[in-house]
Amino acid sequence: MKAKLLLLITVVLCFFKISSASALTLQYNGGQYEYTGSVYSLMVNDQYVQTSLPPIIFNDYALVPIRDVFEAMGATVKYIDASQQIFIEYNDTYLRLKIGSSDAYIDANHVTIPGNVTPMLIAEAGRDAKTMVPVRFVSESLGLYVEFDGGNGIIKIVDSNAGKQPVLYNVKCSMFDSVTATMELYLDAPVQSITTPVYTEAGVLYFDIPNATHSLANTTPINTGAIKQLRVGIHDGFTRVALDLENCKSYNVALSENKKIILIAIVKFEETENVTPPNSGNGKVVVIDAGHGGSDPGTSGSVGGKTYQEKDINLSVAKKVRDILSANGVTVLMTRDGDTYPSLTDRSDLANANNAVIFASIHSNSASAASASGFEVYYSVQNNESVTGLSSSELASSVVNSISKNVSIRNRGVKTENHVVTRTSNMPAILIEIGFMSNPDELSLMISDDVQNSFAKGVADGILAVINKANPPQ
Numbered sequence: 001m002k003a004k005l006l007l008l009i010t011v012v013l014c015f016f017k018i019s020s021a022s023a024l025t026l027q028y029n030g031g032q033y034e035y036t037g038s039v040y041s042l043m044v045n046d047q048y049v050q051t052s053l054p055p056i057i058f059n060d061y062a063l064v065p066i067r068d069v070f071e072a073m074g075a076t077v078k079y080i081d082a083s084q085q086i087f088i089e090y091n092d093t094y095l096r097l098k099i100g101s102s103d104a105y106i107d108a109n110h111v112t113i114p115g116n117v118t119p120m121l122i123a124e125a126g127r128d129a130k131t132m133v134p135v136r137f138v139s140e141s142l143g144l145y146v147e148f149d150g151g152n153g154i155i156k157i158v159d160s161n162a163g164k165q166p167v168l169y170n171v172k173c174s175m176f177d178s179v180t181a182t183m184e185l186y187l188d189a190p191v192q193s194i195t196t197p198v199y200t201e202a203g204v205l206y207f208d209i210p211n212a213t214h215s216l217a218n219t220t221p222i223n224t225g226a227i228k229q230l231r232v233g234i235h236d237g238f239t240r241v242a243l244d245l246e247n248c249k250s251y252n253v254a255l256s257e258n259k260k261i262i263l264i265a266i267v268k269f270e271e272t273e274n275v276t277p278p279n280s281g282n283g284k285v286v287v288i289d290a291g292h293g294g295s296d297p298g299t300s301g302s303v304g305g306k307t308y309q310e311k312d313i314n315l316s317v318a319k320k321v322r323d324i325l326s327a328n329g330v331t332v333l334m335t336r337d338g339d340t341y342p343s344l345t346d347r348s349d350l351a352n353a354n355n356a357v358i359f360a361s362i363h364s365n366s367a368s369a370a371s372a373s374g375f376e377v378y379y380s381v382q383n384n385e386s387v388t389g390l391s392s393s394e395l396a397s398s399v400v401n402s403i404s405k406n407v408s409i410r411n412r413g414v415k416t417e418n419h420v421v422t423r424t425s426n427m428p429a430i431l432i433e434i435g436f437m438s439n440p441d442e443l444s445l446m447i448s449d450d451v452q453n454s455f456a457k458g459v460a461d462g463i464l465a466v467i468n469k470a471n472p473p474q
């Protein structure tokens with residue numbers, strides 16, 4: 001039965017191959033051309049995918065319609081007509097391409113598309129143009145595996161993670177401030193969803209991860225904030241996660257964008273009643289993100305015979321901002337408070353999962369010209385609505401004004417850029433560049449504890465000046 005079916009598919013494919021190869025008229029680069037190359041079918045994870053335009057072979061490289069193929073796999077695809085740029089996000093990877101260009105960026109890294117082939121706009125005569133991309137380059141950049149089955153005329157794309165039973169293998173827990181414990185549960189493959197958490201009268205918060213197993217101990221003592229211990233158990237077809245809580249005021253459980261981390265935040269009741277400080281953030285949540293970290297040092301610079309790494313300066317300033325905001329009644333969550341590397345979407349996920357009212361990422365700059373200097377504050381035009389009562393551009397202006405009152409570093413003003421962390425945050429979000437590490441004079445300011453304190457005061461004051469307008473996203 002199976003052999004017969006395979007034979008039938010092969011026959012149909014061969015027929016398709018011959019018939020369409022003779023019939024395809026393509027329009028691209030301002031001209032019209034008869035396509036006489038091979039026509040392939042596409043399979044994604046062993047399923048045939050119907051595409052609006054079949055794969056087109058140029059210089060031995062196959063181009064495929066990006067939306068039909070990669071959106072079908074669950075990737076996020078964006079095309080900006082004005083600049084002819086293509087943005088693809090899949091799991092942890094962020095790929096940027098441009099029509100007609102062999103330059104590409106995988107996360108922050110520049111790469112050149114191999115072979116004499118680039119993304120193209122191609123139309124079948126009389127139809128709308130499709131954005132076509134080199135299938136092998138894009139697939140492999142996103143961590144997918146490509147196989148050309150020339151005999152059967154099939155291009156196969158395989159996600160080796162697809163269909164794999166996810167294993168819950170690691171847990172991390174830390175305090176972000178005096179009352180909020182955050183916990184991250186790590187899975188080795190994506191899960192589609194988790195069940196809605198249930199909080200029992202006995203103080204147990206539990207939820208299930210469908211289709212998953214785990215390699216953790218059945219009981220792990222936590223004793224952080226309101227979390228006493230973590231219990232996990234494998235049931236028929238799912239893993240149940242239970243947290244034994246004490247003094248729990250509120251909880252939040254969310255799946256990260258890459259669907260491989262479960263983010264949990266548990267807020268406990270204060271032990272003593274707190275007098276609200278005058279310049280109060282009223283317990284609103286602000287996420288402070290120290291850029292880079294761990295294996296990703298960011299940029300670097302040298303002064304006085306010593307080399308400094310961006311990740312360390314970012315973290316030092318971020319902690320000072322946290323301390324000032326916390327002292328003013330703001331609940332501050334840090335994406336990292338040590339030398340670790342949360343992914344870019346982990347950082348905005350933390351803010352989104354905790355209903356933060358403001359997200360601020362802290363970075364340090366560099367340029368090839370040693371004379372470049374100054375601080376600047378970025379926001380993303382794709383995240384500049386004022387639905388929460390405050391827009392990203394208002395926040396950026398407030399922070400720029402306030403920093404300029406506190407430090408002597410040159411003011412380069414407010415700028416826009418589609419950074420992943422600002423674009424994927426659901427609330428007003430900014431990315432602050434403290435100064436240029438490539439400029440030794442400026443670097444000597446940036447490593448000074450006094451200047452860092454003043455800079456952090458500028459950032460915190462700029463946030464406090466507008467926090468009353470900011471409400472949690474709905």
Ligand SMILES: [Zn+2]
Pocket residue numbers: 291292298299310363364
């Ligand atoms: Zn940076």
